[in-house]
Amino acid sequence: MNGLFLINILMALAWGAVSGSFSELNLAFGFILGFGALYLIREQVGTGAYFQRVVKGFGLALLFVYELVLSAWRVAIIVLRPKIELQPGIIAFPLTVDRDFEITMLANLITLTPGTLSVDVSEDRKILYVHCIDVPDVQATIDDIKNGFERKILEVFR
Amino acid sequence: METGVTILIGLFFSVAVYLMLSKQLVRMLLGIAILGNAVNMLIFTNGRLTREVPPLIPEDLYVPATATANPLPQALVLTAIVISFSFFAFLLVLAFRAYQELGTDEVNEMRLAEPENDQTPPQGY
Amino acid sequence: MAGSSQSVDLALAMNVLPVPAGDWLVVAPSLITILGGSLCLMLRKNTDLQPKLGIGFLALLVLANVGLLIRVLDTGMITMVMGSWLPPFGIAFTVDTLGATLSLIGSVVAFCAGVYGAATVDNTGRRYGFYPFLLLLMTGVCGAFLTGDVFNLYVWFEVLLISSYGLLVLGNDRIQLDGAVKYGVLNLVGTNLFLIATGLLYGIFGTLNMADIAMKVSDLENPASGTLATVAALYFLAFAMKAAAFPVNFWLPASYHTPNVVVSAVFAGLLTKVGVYALIRVLVMILPASRGYLADVISVVAIATLMTGAFGALAQSEVRRLLGYLVIAGIGAMLAGVAVGSVLAMSGAIFYAVHSIIVMTALYMAAGVMSMMGGSSDLRRLGGLYQQNAAFAGVFLVLGFAVSGLPPFSGFWPKVILVDAAFQDGRAWLGAAILVSGFLTTVAMGRVWIYAFWRGGPEGTPDGQSVSGMPGEPVQLAGAAMWLPLGILTALVVYIGLQPEWMLELSTQGASGVVKPFGYLRSVFGGEG
Amino acid sequence: MTAVVEIVTGIMLIIGASFALAASIGLIRLKDVYMRMHAASKAGTLGSGVMLLALAVHAGDLAVVTRAVAGVVFFLLTAPISAHLLAKAAYAAGYRPCADTKEDALAETVRPKG
Amino acid sequence: MRTIIFRTIAPYLAALMVLFSIFVLLRGHNEPGGGFIGGLIAASALAIFGIACGVASVRRAMVFHPMGVAGFGLFIGALAGTLSFFKNQAFMTSQWLIFDLFDVEVALSTPLVFDIGVYLVVVGAIGSIALALEERETD
Amino acid sequence: MTQFETFAVQFLDASVHIAFALLTISFLIIVYRTVKGPSLPDRVVALDMLVAVGIGFIAVIGVSTGFYLYIDIAITLGLVGFLATVAFARFVLNRGLAGDKTIMDEVDESIARREAGQ
Amino acid sequence: MIDDTTLYAVLAPFAAAVIAPFLTRWFKHNAAWPLAIVPALIFLHFAGFVEPVSRGESFVAAMAWAPGYGVNFSVYVDGLSTLFAMLISGIGTFIILYAGGYLKGHPQQGRFFSFLFMFMGSMLGLVLCNNLISLFIFWELTSITSFLLIGFDHLRAASRRAALQALLVTGGGGLALLAGFILIISATGEIEMSVLLSSPDIIKDTTLYLPIFLLVLGGAFTKSAQFPFHFWLPNAMEAPTPVSAYLHSATMVKAGVYLLMRMHPLLGDTVLWTTVLPLFGGVTLLVGTLLAVRQTDLKLMLAYTTVASLGLLVMLTGTSHEKALEGAVLYLLAHSLFKGALFMVSGTIDHEAGTRDVTKLGGLRSAMPITFAAACLAALSMAGLPPLIGFVAKEVLYYGTWGWPGFGLAVTATAVIGNALMLVIAAAVAIKPFLGPKVETPKHAHEGPVLLFAGPVFLSVTGLGLALVAHTTGALFIGPTLSSVAGRIMEVDLHLWPTKINAPLILSLITIGLGIALFTQLDRLRSLIAGALAAIGWGPDKGFDQVVAGIVSFSGWLTRLVQNGKMQTYMILIFGFTAVAVLLPGYLTGSYPAMPKMPEYRFYEWGIFLIAVLGLIAVLVAKTRLTAIVSLGIQGFAVALIFMMFGAPDLSFTQFMVETLSVVILALVMTRLNLSPSDHRPWPAAVLTGIVAIAVGLGLTLTMLAITQQPFDSRLSDFFAQFSRSIAHGRNIVNVIIVDFRGFDTLGEIAVVVLAGLCVLALIRVRTRPDKTAQASEQEAMQTQQAEAR
Ligand code: NA
Numbered sequence A: 001m002n003g004l005f006l007i008n009i010l011m012a013l014a015w016g017a018v019s020g021s022f023s024e025l026n027l028a029f030g031f032i033l034g035f036g037a038l039y040l041i042r043e044q045v046g047t048g049a050y051f052q053r054v055v056k057g058f059g060l061a062l063l064f065v066y067e068l069v070l071s072a073w074r075v076a077i078i079v080l081r082p083k084i085e086l087q088p089g090i091i092a093f094p095l096t097v098d099r100d101f102e103i104t105m106l107a108n109l110i111t112l113t114p115g116t117l118s119v120d121v122s123e124d125r126k127i128l129y130v131h132c133i134d135v136p137d138v139q140a141t142i143d144d145i146k147n148g149f150e151r152k153i154l155e156v157f158r
Numbered sequence B: 001m002e003t004g005v006t007i008l009i010g011l012f013f014s015v016a017v018y019l020m021l022s023k024q025l026v027r028m029l030l031g032i033a034i035l036g037n038a039v040n041m042l043i044f045t046n047g048r049l050t051r052e053v054p055p056l057i058p059e060d061l062y063v064p065a066t067a068t069a070n071p072l073p074q075a076l077v078l079t080a081i082v083i084s085f086s087f088f089a090f091l092l093v094l095a096f097r098a099y100q101e102l103g104t105d106e107v108n109e110m111r112l113a114e115p116e117n118d119q120t121p122p123q124g125y
Numbered sequence C: 001m002a003g004s005s006q007s008v009d010l011a012l013a014m015n016v017l018p019v020p021a022g023d024w025l026v027v028a029p030s031l032i033t034i035l036g037g038s039l040c041l042m043l044r045k046n047t048d049l050q051p052k053l054g055i056g057f058l059a060l061l062v063l064a065n066v067g068l069l070i071r072v073l074d075t076g077m078i079t080m081v082m083g084s085w086l087p088p089f090g091i092a093f094t095v096d097t098l099g100a101t102l103s104l105i106g107s108v109v110a111f112c113a114g115v116y117g118a119a120t121v122d123n124t125g126r127r128y129g130f131y132p133f134l135l136l137l138m139t140g141v142c143g144a145f146l147t148g149d150v151f152n153l154y155v156w157f158e159v160l161l162i163s164s165y166g167l168l169v170l171g172n173d174r175i176q177l178d179g180a181v182k183y184g185v186l187n188l189v190g191t192n193l194f195l196i197a198t199g200l201l202y203g204i205f206g207t208l209n210m211a212d213i214a215m216k217v218s219d220l221e222n223p224a225s226g227t228l229a230t231v232a233a234l235y236f237l238a239f240a241m242k243a244a245a246f247p248v249n250f251w252l253p254a255s256y257h258t259p260n261v262v263v264s265a266v267f268a269g270l271l272t273k274v275g276v277y278a279l280i281r282v283l284v285m286i287l288p289a290s291r292g293y294l295a296d297v298i299s300v301v302a303i304a305t306l307m308t309g310a311f312g313a314l315a316q317s318e319v320r321r322l323l324g325y326l327v328i329a330g331i332g333a334m335l336a337g338v339a340v341g342s343v344l345a346m347s348g349a350i351f352y353a354v355h356s357i358i359v360m361t362a363l364y365m366a367a368g369v370m371s372m373m374g375g376s377s378d379l380r381r382l383g384g385l386y387q388q389n390a391a392f393a394g395v396f397l398v399l400g401f402a403v404s405g406l407p408p409f410s411g412f413w414p415k416v417i418l419v420d421a422a423f424q425d426g427r428a429w430l431g432a433a434i435l436v437s438g439f440l441t442t443v444a445m446g447r448v449w450i451y452a453f454w455r456g457g458p459e460g461t462p463d464g465q466s467v468s469g470m471p472g473e474p475v476q477l478a479g480a481a482m483w484l485p486l487g488i489l490t491a492l493v494v495y496i497g498l499q500p501e502w503m504l505e506l507s508t509q510g511a512s513g514v515v516k517p518f519g520y521l522r523s524v525f526g527g528e529g
Numbered sequence D: 001m002t003a004v005v006e007i008v009t010g011i012m013l014i015i016g017a018s019f020a021l022a023a024s025i026g027l028i029r030l031k032d033v034y035m036r037m038h039a040a041s042k043a044g045t046l047g048s049g050v051m052l053l054a055l056a057v058h059a060g061d062l063a064v065v066t067r068a069v070a071g072v073v074f075f076l077l078t079a080p081i082s083a084h085l086l087a088k089a090a091y092a093a094g095y096r097p098c099a100d101t102k103e104d105a106l107a108e109t110v111r112p113k114g
Numbered sequence E: 001m002r003t004i005i006f007r008t009i010a011p012y013l014a015a016l017m018v019l020f021s022i023f024v025l026l027r028g029h030n031e032p033g034g035g036f037i038g039g040l041i042a043a044s045a046l047a048i049f050g051i052a053c054g055v056a057s058v059r060r061a062m063v064f065h066p067m068g069v070a071g072f073g074l075f076i077g078a079l080a081g082t083l084s085f086f087k088n089q090a091f092m093t094s095q096w097l098i099f100d101l102f103d104v105e106v107a108l109s110t111p112l113v114f115d116i117g118v119y120l121v122v123v124g125a126i127g128s129i130a131l132a133l134e135e136r137e138t139d
Numbered sequence F: 001m002t003q004f005e006t007f008a009v010q011f012l013d014a015s016v017h018i019a020f021a022l023l024t025i026s027f028l029i030i031v032y033r034t035v036k037g038p039s040l041p042d043r044v045v046a047l048d049m050l051v052a053v054g055i056g057f058i059a060v061i062g063v064s065t066g067f068y069l070y071i072d073i074a075i076t077l078g079l080v081g082f083l084a085t086v087a088f089a090r091f092v093l094n095r096g097l098a099g100d101k102t103i104m105d106e107v108d109e110s111i112a113r114r115e116a117g118q
Numbered sequence G: 001m002i003d004d005t006t007l008y009a010v011l012a013p014f015a016a017a018v019i020a021p022f023l024t025r026w027f028k029h030n031a032a033w034p035l036a037i038v039p040a041l042i043f044l045h046f047a048g049f050v051e052p053v054s055r056g057e058s059f060v061a062a063m064a065w066a067p068g069y070g071v072n073f074s075v076y077v078d079g080l081s082t083l084f085a086m087l088i089s090g091i092g093t094f095i096i097l098y099a100g101g102y103l104k105g106h107p108q109q110g111r112f113f114s115f116l117f118m119f120m121g122s123m124l125g126l127v128l129c130n131n132l133i134s135l136f137i138f139w140e141l142t143s144i145t146s147f148l149l150i151g152f153d154h155l156r157a158a159s160r161r162a163a164l165q166a167l168l169v170t171g172g173g174g175l176a177l178l179a180g181f182i183l184i185i186s187a188t189g190e191i192e193m194s195v196l197l198s199s200p201d202i203i204k205d206t207t208l209y210l211p212i213f214l215l216v217l218g219g220a221f222t223k224s225a226q227f228p229f230h231f232w233l234p235n236a237m238e239a240p241t242p243v244s245a246y247l248h249s250a251t252m253v254k255a256g257v258y259l260l261m262r263m264h265p266l267l268g269d270t271v272l273w274t275t276v277l278p279l280f281g282g283v284t285l286l287v288g289t290l291l292a293v294r295q296t297d298l299k300l301m302l303a304y305t306t307v308a309s310l311g312l313l314v315m316l317t318g319t320s321h322e323k324a325l326e327g328a329v330l331y332l333l334a335h336s337l338f339k340g341a342l343f344m345v346s347g348t349i350d351h352e353a354g355t356r357d358v359t360k361l362g363g364l365r366s367a368m369p370i371t372f373a374a375a376c377l378a379a380l381s382m383a384g385l386p387p388l389i390g391f392v393a394k395e396v397l398y399y400g401t402w403g404w405p406g407f408g409l410a411v412t413a414t415a416v417i418g419n420a421l422m423l424v425i426a427a428a429v430a431i432k433p434f435l436g437p438k439v440e441t442p443k444h445a446h447e448g449p450v451l452l453f454a455g456p457v458f459l460s461v462t463g464l465g466l467a468l469v470a471h472t473t474g475a476l477f478i479g480p481t482l483s484s485v486a487g488r489i490m491e492v493d494l495h496l497w498p499t500k501i502n503a504p505l506i507l508s509l510i511t512i513g514l515g516i517a518l519f520t521q522l523d524r525l526r527s528l529i530a531g532a533l534a535a536i537g538w539g540p541d542k543g544f545d546q547v548v549a550g551i552v553s554f555s556g557w558l559t560r561l562v563q564n565g566k567m568q569t570y571m572i573l574i575f576g577f578t579a580v581a582v583l584l585p586g587y588l589t590g591s592y593p594a595m596p597k598m599p600e601y602r603f604y605e606w607g608i609f610l611i612a613v614l615g616l617i618a619v620l621v622a623k624t625r626l627t628a629i630v631s632l633g634i635q636g637f638a639v640a641l642i643f644m645m646f647g648a649p650d651l652s653f654t655q656f657m658v659e660t661l662s663v664v665i666l667a668l669v670m671t672r673l674n675l676s677p678s679d680h681r682p683w684p685a686a687v688l689t690g691i692v693a694i695a696v697g698l699g700l701t702l703t704m705l706a707i708t709q710q711p712f713d714s715r716l717s718d719f720f721a722q723f724s725r726s727i728a729h730g731r732n733i734v735n736v737i738i739v740d741f742r743g744f745d746t747l748g749e750i751a752v753v754v755l756a757g758l759c760v761l762a763l764i765r766v767r768t769r770p771d772k773t774a775q776a777s778e779q780e781a782m783q784t785q786q787a788e789a790r
């Protein structure tokens, strides 16, 4: 699927080159054309899934932004408090997703969501270590993530 | 308009020179980096300063509508920036290799080319 | 969309007259070296092809410069403004006799170095860019000699500086890294001073074309005043550093003996001379009043340089370091010419520059042969070379006498001219210094000769006996690749010594070109000059 | 119309700047590097993003808008990565969180050097 | 740096940056940008790619040695200026070929070629420096 | 020009200045953190933040001057800022694993602080 | 009469020098015969001038050499030069033959011949050249060739020393001479000797007479071994005897005398001249003879008497008195003949008997009768006894000195003592080895081959012959020569036998008596002088060594002082000078800027400045690498913002990129390279460097203020703005400048970038210790490429 994506971009570029204008509009147009072209040859390329994934991906992105705003707000509140009372901690989050792409996605989402920040993934890719800025109850946080992002990701990519 | 920048440039030069007068190669390099910036700003300022208006021609015109910043020094500085960057990169790696091979970053201790106990020239015939 | 639709009178902005193909000789040196250099770079993995390509392009370079000099001599100065923009708006290359001559001699030296390098530079050296460095070094050198634009001159200085860095560290020995650190930092300071001065000059006149600046300077009612004097002083300092004049010459003795000998040869021949050239171009041609203002300073510097060079040479036991100091002494002689500033003096300086380019390169190459034959370049460990190879000994002797300024070799004529000019200018001390420095050089070279060549063997060889090589057993050198360049350069030294007239003409023409730059201005701006 | 745009722009600018300031304050007030990362990677990113969009809004030119959006997306992609890399590096290097950090799951996997 | 998260996403970032760099290069003649800046951006992309996925993979991706690319850039940069020779004009006199394609004006010119040369030089040289240092790091 | 429009103009002008003020303050704070440290990662975080604020600065300048071309600079700054952070992270990691003197001192200090219960 | 053949006659020996080695390879030592033809022909050529010259004519021939500098290869044939040319070529002929015998079988005899010929040509050029510069060139050539000849036996340290000594003393004098000539040229505007001679007072009238006189003297005295420069000549006896006979008696050492005689009309007959020359000449005469007496080595005795004779010649020339000058010319001729002969004799004795030590020689007359005869004739001439030319010369010179109104008496006395001692030496050299009882010698002595005795015999016989036809000699040789020395036509009337009892005759008798008396006391005299010298214990010869050693060690000291290998010193000096360069001219020309008014910046602009300053300070005080690097980034960002502030988007664009990449590269490199927490600068150094740094910054600020307060000529930028779009089709003027208006800068600049990349590659890859990982990964990449290729 990476391959397709890059090909798509390349087609957009090719269009831009021939049309002699690299205005974003023109490139987007080129991208759409490329997208259509790929759609026509979908059997040969054999990635019909690519397209509805793109759609779902947008949904994910929206969630993502919303969470970001929320977490930024939280941080702001925290640091502006006259007295900072926090219980930070680094917790081990057992992963269900196992593909590189999914793990990456999850980790990034976690980082951008309130109070959590992915520090590392264990060698065996089973555990994601997360630093939480305020974690009175570890298990609660873990469940929170499990039912939140991880499920969403599984929906999108499975 | 130029005055403040000019004084700032003077400061840049002083700091750069002071660092370059250090015995330690690393500090010299920091000085060289700053020196590069100082020189670039000097050229830029010598072309006189205009606030904000970049030397671009609007889509619908053939000459700038208003008085723009002086483009020539910008081009010159652009060249100078890239050149000084290239030299900086080279000297940095050179310093590293010298440190690796000579085991010191104190320039005064780099005495292979001109040894401390330099032989006196031969006498007689 | 792009402005093609609007029609403007091109003649307002550009030179619309057809440019004769011959004028392209002006850029030929830069083009040949850049194209050649990048080609060698692309093919750098093919270490067998490198020398062929490199030497081929260097030969082309020599031919181009010959053509250029001939054209300059019979059609007068040539100006080409890059991009056809009218001067002073575009970058002008203005070639006068001075530039063309130095460019030619420089390329000859580079060619010889290229050939010599084929024998002495190993595959690693080739793979990591000996020939690209050499070719692009020549881009810088020729560009500096030919350009008529101050900032462009700065760019070429940087080109030749960075390529010299490359050549200097090519072997990556510890001593080279040490030398490179000092060479690198000090020279970078030098070019930065140059750039500062140029920036200030631009701030004063708002232009970068040499001819344009020269005109504006001559229009000033007080051409040596304030800021301009500062600019001149900065230029002098910057170029004095480039030329390794005392007391800012430290980088040279600290580095010149460290790289592969062929690299030292090129450096000794070209780098410092570019500094002197720039000094002549900027101080004598563009800022004559300021030169007069600085004349006494310059002559003091010249005397000091002549002396440090000569004494420094006497103080060395390592041949290549000794030669490094001789380079400095030569710079002193050229500075003397700048200090006097008359046509005679400049012609002397130019002639001396040509001589020095050839003879110093040849001497370093000879030093390489010496250390190959004698297994060392230390006067203590050398000996018996005269018996090993009389022909080579003869070559060295000729070069030694030439560098000492003894007749009938190339060094004699410029020395006489410079002394004459100094006396005529009432600077007896300057003239005396040139002669004394020449004498001390004779002592130094004489010592090298009696130790390395006449003595039977290394220090401690019993008197009257010889250690290495019995008489009549010559040691063969590494074939033509080392002999040819040495031969060419030595032949030039002798030929110029016996037939100085053409060099005299060239240098006199070049000198009057910079002292009275009307021709230069006319070449750039047409009639109005 | 332009008036509305200007007001929106102004508001976005102030919001963005405030987020940036908040993040900076976090940089000072929070106790250890890991907590400071929270501030930087969230408030910081959002702040710059919002201000970029403000510029786009003010421009009101689709070309600028698309570019701004592209930029913001890029920040959103990179911010967590840099935070993650830095945190991992810091911990692997042996930097320990402040004493308030009760739970430290990594403690047993990574041994401090020195 | 051996971390899944980074390794997974780095190629996309690099691709994006290269795309952006080309965009910056091509619009340079009319808007801020051009060969240097484009080249520097692309070089940074290579650096990120290298840090994340190892230098060897970058070299494989580039096929040619970075210095070769730089040399090529210099070569075409110089060559672009010689076109004017055949029109009896001075060196580096710009030559423009402006034509309409689907009633969009396309402008091909020697300055453009030259700027592309600049771009390649910067990508090649700076990239080479970054990669070389990166390799040394791993010893 | 309606009252609303004049207000809008003044409002934008004011908010630009406020934004500048806030950003300048953040800038100073960041510089302080950069110089003070105490640890390398702290400084890197600061630099990361510096880039973010720089982007904001550019955006505000763009608004105040009406030159939208600055947006490209902002984006580029984002790109290379990321690169810088990555490089520094890498620096910290390699040096840390290599047991670099300066880093180890800071590490020990951090451990000491943790044990001291701060 | 004259044509270019004379010029070619001067050049002929050089041609011979080229062919000599080949001939020697084919004919061995017999190559001497064909080779000797060359000087013989030259001799005949100049012999052809004798008759016209004796009629007072003089000839000039010239060919252009370096007309651009007024230098011609031109000859001036008059009495003086004819005499010298004939001596050089004539004696040269027999020297060549002699060398053929003397170096028989020597592996480098061919090289020896060519050195000899090169010298011959140089010497001819010296005495014939009319153009001052070309005269000087040949002058230096004689020094160079004699350097090679003295050092011919180069394996012996003594030879090397002697050669270097000769080169430095005569070469050094040569430089003085060059200076003198250049002064003459720039003072008179004339460069041809003949032109100068046509107006004799041309130099005396200039204010530069004194320096010219002294400088020319410097050249002449060193070349002609006048005290205190005499020491190199005896040392030069290290050379093979043919060389001593030719260079160090007959010809080269006479070059100085030639010069004095040649320039006598121009420089002579002044108080200065008639005081300095006789003084130095006289001292040299006495020193030379006394030192000669002390020697026991034949060659050394002769060498010192040569010194003495040169002294005598200089003394006589110094009188500027016609008769004395006549005596000088005569003695010059005589000396060349007898001294050449005697040197060859000594060489033959050495060659045949195996020693030159007078005390180890005796009774050789039966073994070597012909040599003995030649020796006797030469010795008689040297002793100044009739019927030989030496006698005639002595008569005339006594006549001259006696009649000289100047310091006549002193000069005469000196001459008498000198000549007496000459007689002693002559006896010791010629009589002692041959007469008396036979002494056993290392080799069994017998008469040498013709090659060896041809020379001595001919020269000594010539000495006799010229005396017998004294009148003709006077008319043909002495008269014309004297005329050129005196600068006007002179008649000379010579006769062998004194016509009446007069002062000269009496002086001669005194000389002879004194001489014989001293000869009987020779051994005592010898030990006496030896004792005296031992008492002094120092001489110019020792002085020479001390001077050379002194120069060398001084230079060592000086160089270590100025080139102390300490980078920091270098940097401080350079920036110190920078500070001077930016501050001093402004001060001297009183062009410091007017007091600027407070600039009006907005608060955030102040903020940017403040950040820059903070960044700088942070770099300055940074204790760890990363602090330094990051702070560097901060000041760089500030610079980028300043560029943006003043409408330079492209710049700030690039600056941001470059700063970040610099920082990245720093981070990549500095992992190994550590920053020591404080740069150890003791407070004096800190103060000094601080002052330098502040001075540089201040100076540049002042200069920039002064410049920016002036109006600016923006005509270039206006041009670019006007045509950027309409002609160059670009709306971004900066970019158009970069790729079009000033594209050539950019071309150079990308060359710099490429080279920087290559430099770094070379630095990192080319390792004394090969770098595993780098090679590995590159190979990996290449392998995959090949894989893809397949
Ligand atoms: Na820089």
Ligand code: NA
Residues within 6 Å of the ligand: B075, B076, B078, B079, G737, G738, G742, G745, G746, G749
């Ligand atoms: Na440029």
